[in-house]
Amino acid sequence: MKKRDKFYITILFILPILFVLCVSTYSMYGSKLDWLAQHVSLADYFRQTKQLLPDSFENLQGQTNAFSFSYYGLLRPDVLVSYLFPSIPIHFFIIGYATFLWASTGGLCYCWIRNKGYKDSICFFSSICCICANCFFQSHQQIMFIEILPFLFLSMILIDKNKRQWISLCICMALFHNYFYTPGMILILLLYDYNQNHTIKDILIPILIGMGMATILWLPTGYLILSNHKSVVQTNIFNLLIPNFTLKGLVYDSYGCGLTVISWIALFQGIQFEKTRKLSILLILMFVFPIFSYILNGTLYARTKILVLCLPLILMILAHWLQERKLNKGLLVLASLFLCTKTMFIGLLISLVFIGYYFMDKTHLIN
Numbered sequence: 001m002k003k004r005d006k007f008y009i010t011i012l013f014i015l016p017i018l019f020v021l022c023v024s025t026y027s028m029y030g031s032k033l034d035w036l037a038q039h040v041s042l043a044d045y046f047r048q049t050k051q052l053l054p055d056s057f058e059n060l061q062g063q064t065n066a067f068s069f070s071y072y073g074l075l076r077p078d079v080l081v082s083y084l085f086p087s088i089p090i091h092f093f094i095i096g097y098a099t100f101l102w103a104s105t106g107g108l109c110y111c112w113i114r115n116k117g118y119k120d121s122i123c124f125f126s127s128i129c130c131i132c133a134n135c136f137f138q139s140h141q142q143i144m145f146i147e148i149l150p151f152l153f154l155s156m157i158l159i160d161k162n163k164r165q166w167i168s169l170c171i172c173m174a175l176f177h178n179y180f181y182t183p184g185m186i187l188i189l190l191l192y193d194y195n196q197n198h199t200i201k202d203i204l205i206p207i208l209i210g211m212g213m214a215t216i217l218w219l220p221t222g223y224l225i226l227s228n229h230k231s232v233v234q235t236n237i238f239n240l241l242i243p244n245f246t247l248k249g250l251v252y253d254s255y256g257c258g259l260t261v262i263s264w265i266a267l268f269q270g271i272q273f274e275k276t277r278k279l280s281i282l283l284i285l286m287f288v289f290p291i292f293s294y295i296l297n298g299t300l301y302a303r304t305k306i307l308v309l310c311l312p313l314i315l316m317i318l319a320h321w322l323q324e325r326k327l328n329k330g331l332l333v334l335a336s337l338f339l340c341t342k343t344m345f346i347g348l349l350i351s352l353v354f355i356g357y358y359f360m361d362k363t364h365l366i367n
Contacts, residue, residue: 005114008124012106016131020099023140029095031141036091039143042072043079044090052080053216067221071144075176075217098139101147106131108153109315115160118319125322126315134258135308144178146308151177152185153312159193164206171210179218181306184296188309195279240291240302245338249304250287250314252343256304257311261339261347265355266318268335272328276317283310283317288338327359 078097110127138145249256270280286292294302
């Protein structure tokens with residue numbers, strides 16, 4: 001790794017930390033509703049019991065099964081470490097850990113894209129897009145929502161380096177952080193492995209081992225959910241096949257990837273390259289048709305926030321397009337036709353300025 005790479009990784013790691021420190025100067029980095037009222041309060045109660053795996057919590061909803069609250073950090077690393085320091089307020093551990101994972105995501109994104117041979121400046125730009133994505137807004141609100149991303153990036157690095165045996169640990173940690181999103185993460189990893197190596201058999205065993213390592217958490221939790229017949233929103237299958245052009249799962253919205261219009265344009269530009277064509281088309285379909293969100297959510301519902309798991313694939317296509325420096329005007333116009341809201345239209349105009357500047361010295365490459 002070159003000195004410039006280390007410099008970029010350091011910047012990517014420091015930026016989220018500086019942001020949290022600035023925000024926390026006069027207030028706590030955390031929302032009053034989900035974050036403070038649920039995630040912090042319940043994690044603090046876990047610690048007060050002084051038990052790693054109690055059968056039940058006597059003071060919560062009339063002696064409720066402990067795994068009813070596993071969603072709120074039961075056996076999560078930051079909560080477990082806090083057991084060792086009972087005099088330190090629990091929110092310091094949760095804030096610090098969420099910030100660390102956010103900062104780590106930028107560095108892992110850079111390493112992953114850089115290992116593919118892209119220029120360091122392009123890798124840095126793509127990684128900046130990553131850490132500045134709106135989805136990281138959730139690091140102070142619904143903390144488990146994006147804490148799975150570092151393990152997704154790390155798993156992809158391991159696939160590229162052919163060190164699949166370590167993916168088991170990533171799957172295990174992902175389950176401890178967010179067992180709802182881990183099935184979607186597994187599907188994305190299978191898609192990525194097939195796209196890169198045209199096979200998935202080498203990754204199946206490590207994934208199953210990782211699931212087995214986390215059985216202590218997800219098996220009793222899953223059994224409890226099934227036994228209680230937890231209701232979900234009924235979904236009309238026909239509605240899932242109707243295209244949705246709001247692109248909430250991709251641009252600006254904090255309950256999706258939260259990227260800018262440049263990412264949508266990059267997906268269309270990726271169609272012109274053989275290396276990214278199939279993946280670009282699939283991702284476009286995933287953000288337009290709700291059926292894909294429905295599948296990634298395990299057929300529970302069709303909420304687009306699950307599409308945050310597509311963030312690495314989008315950034316990879318963005319990096320490939322910037323590296324190739326080839327602009328297809330027809331695909332650019334086609335991408336623009338889908339941008340129907342005022343915010344996306346403004347984003348398009350800003351993106352066109354930067355695109356024009358980036359390609360102006362390569363006009364002979366414009367089709």
